[in-house]
Amino acid sequence: MRFASNPNIITPPIFPYLTSKRVLTMAFIPGAKVNDIPAIKALGLDPVAVGKILLEVFSEMIFVHSIIHCDPHPGNGM
Numbered sequence: 001m002r003f004a005s006n007p008n009i010i011t012p013p014i015f016p017y018l019t020s021k022r023v024l025t026m027a028f029i030p031g032a033k034v035n036d037i038p039a040i041k042a043l044g045l046d047p048v049a050v051g052k053i054l055l056e057v058f059s060e061m062i063f064v065h066s067i068i069h070c071d072p073h074p075g076n077g078m
Helices: 037-042 047-064
Strands: none
Touching: 037 047
């Protein structure tokens, strides 16, 4: 599984009984939008570190795993 060894990535569990060929149902994991600095700080995180992690994850996805992501902007990481 990609990113399995990255402690900064949390993959929500999948609910197989609610999932089909066309619908993927995953658990909700609360968090904060990457542009909500007060919320990130309230979670005890450093906004600069969060931005760096996001950049590293998108870069690994594109350049290491060869997953073409046509729109790698922060909104897709929220």
